[in-house]
Amino acid sequence: MVDIGSDLARVFHPRSVAVVGASASFGKWGQMIFSNIVAGKFPGRIFPVNPKETSLYGLKVYPRMQDIAEEIDLAIVTTPAATVPGVLAACGEKGVKGVVLITSGFGETDQAGKQLEREIVALCRAKRIRLIGPNTMGILSPHSSLFATGTHSRPRTGEVAFVSQSGNLGNQLIHWAENQNIGISLFAGSGNEAMISCVDYLRYLEEDPRSRLITLYLENIADGRAFLETAVRVNRSKPIVVLKGGRTEAGMRAAASHTGSMGGRDAIFRAACRQAGVALVNEPLELLELSAGFSSLPLPKGNRVGIVTLGGGWGVVTADACNERGLQVPSLPDGMVAEIGRLLPDFWSRGNPVDLVGTRDLEVPLVAVESLLKWDGVDSVISLGIVGRVEMVRLLLQSTREVDPQAQPAVLDELEAMAEAYEVKYVQRIVELMERYEKPVLGVSLARSDKGVVRSVPGGKYSGVFYQSPESAVQTLASMAAYARFLER
């Protein structure tokens, strides 16, 4: 017998979707999710279900599930809790494979809610329906163009799977992932996990060829032993990154009040995760930062870092962050000093960090990065301020634009365009260098950018990753190095 819990392919890659409770009233869940699925251009059939409507956005509306003649893989249900057993029974009749139950008012409320939750789980088990939720904000499956959440987020199709026990937190992080150009294979708001639990997601993702990295926001783990056993196994082939809410007394109380169940003892959980090589983070945005690195870069083979910087202060700050997170910043041997020194003014730093001392020769940063990469004394490179310089160039040009009547706008525009073109070329060369040397290069832009952290290169095995601050780069690198060490054990 196939374990229905981990057989989620038809949920995330359905051929047809029914939306029970689909509506035209803005602000209702049945409107938000339905309009988002339609706007997302889901390529399969979409069946809105609502006895009070006949047509929505040009699609025929069915009064009840039973009125649909075609096969339905996935039903998304938004109708009130009291109606849910009836809807699920109809789903069972129709042979629906999976249900995403948005509706709240179950185990997260009171004893009656818990009882109702037990009933619907029994109903789904009997009919072999995979039940996601209840009390979820939905799922995303970019590879199948299925965008079944309330908010219009369109993250890039990619290899990061994200399962979140908090819907709001999940939705907002997905929105950020879109802004940061992080590729997503799957998002599931797992809600109350009445049937499909975080362990089931892990088992499914272990086999899912589209997912290479697994990120989890967890508050309550119903079966801690099963979770850790599964995580230990899955983490060997696909790195797992966990943000555990409820690490402290206040956090645990907060989690208990909004999910209705009590989390386990944190210290034991954390120790077990570390043992299993699972990366733990403390902040929601760190989930994204680690996702960007793990999914875009080769793993470092050790913890030694070469630093290339435009600006001495940033080099100092980065070196400090490396040492504080257990990464080494080895001194350069004389041969390296001579090699890199040929490119730089006499008074350069002669060490690691390599301070480019404001050099304007555009080849120098690339040569410096490559010199470090081919040296067997470091396992990775952090490159600061080169991508991102275009923002500084723009600021430099701004005053001239405003006050110099002799300056030709076309010439200034060209300078800006050159800076932008250089960034594109730099990213491409960095991706090539990572492939040649199989060492990660983590960029730090030191500037706000609307291009996002991940910069894809057509045909590239890896992608460029450019964080806004050194700390993000260092933390990600430290986690990747720890994971690489774990794999070698």
Add this chain to the structure above:
Amino acid sequence: MVDIGSDLARVFHPRSVAVVGASASFGKWGQMIFSNIVAGKFPGRIFPVNPKETSLYGLKVYPRMQDIAEEIDLAIVTTPAATVPGVLAACGEKGVKGVVLITSGFGETDQAGKQLEREIVALCRAKRIRLIGPNTMGILSPHSSLFATGTHSRPRTGEVAFVSQSGNLGNQLIHWAENQNIGISLFAGSGNEAMISCVDYLRYLEEDPRSRLITLYLENIADGRAFLETAVRVNRSKPIVVLKGGRTEAGMRAAASHTGSMGGRDAIFRAACRQAGVALVNEPLELLELSAGFSSLPLPKGNRVGIVTLGGGWGVVTADACNERGLQVPSLPDGMVAEIGRLLPDFWSRGNPVDLVGTRDLEVPLVAVESLLKWDGVDSVISLGIVGRVEMVRLLLQSTREVDPQAQPAVLDELEAMAEAYEVKYVQRIVELMERYEKPVLGVSLARSDKGVVRSVPGGKYSGVFYQSPESAVQTLASMAAYARFLER
């Protein structure tokens, strides 16, 4: 005799400025800084000095300092190191009060450079010239419309003073401060601190009525004892926030290579700072985050926090962060539960964090925040997801805009406008509440925003502060609570 080191008023608020080395060649320091000063609309007289030019941007250019008849308060010098003694001698003749020496090639290079640096310091002392730098990227003095750096940054005029021993890092942080709407009273790239040291800046800022908060990026402190003695005193009236570069072996090596001098032992420095109540941060962006809070909010009188959240998961994450940084999240007494509960569905969290359970009544968040503020059980409030919701509303509307032919764009636009208007009103009310209860409210937007962290309200004693992530809010609050504790000792 007045201590010339701390008498910097004429440097930061000059009546006239000479730019020695002013140039029309884009890319030269003499062009960047000169064009920036002119573009910044400095209201005093500006005298470009360059024997090879006659006119720049409509201003008469003088061959030498001596050729200027008028009095000059400040000279900004960008000519090569070898020319500097002559330029300083001319400045001395003219009675120039201060020099910002951009030029590098002094103490940060070799023995000859160190010797030259000693000579120019002696020259300045003899002529009572206050020397900033050398090897600095310039200064900003927004209250006097003096923008004497290379990059076109225009931070809001405000009360945060920032002194940085790294020019690049300083410039980039100022650019970020502008984006985040953090008000700046003064920025100084202090360069090699050959004469005016971080201790002098502290002494000057202690008396500067425009500065209420002092932020420092330091790598090397020439006189540790004087620094700490001064910091202890100044910190009692104006909070000091320090990022110390060179905390680790790698960072110290990096700092030594780019400034030419060795930092002190970090552990002792840190212990002394803690003793003195000086806030220490580890990341450049934290300097800005703390600046935003300290300069915009009342100090909390203790470490107890009330949390109001849209979304349970964010409440959990924030409660964890509070506990992990020594802040308490007290349970609500029955009276409070009843009071807040009147506004919320039955199944609300009944505790702290107060989870607004997706309520759409726009008054509820404000009532919840005020209920907490007037309760004597908390000293501060963190409010999550209310400002920032407009971004989510936009995402909700996007799908409808794309697929619903019946939806009237004007109606959707009005919904969006309402959400925006509510945010403006919310910020205003929060500022009023802070003034009424003299407790800080730290917002978390959970969304990227181009409005920046600080939102000023006309006539407000305080400003709204809305961080992107809970961690930033919690860290700032913890630092402010620690400072308040220090003041009470």
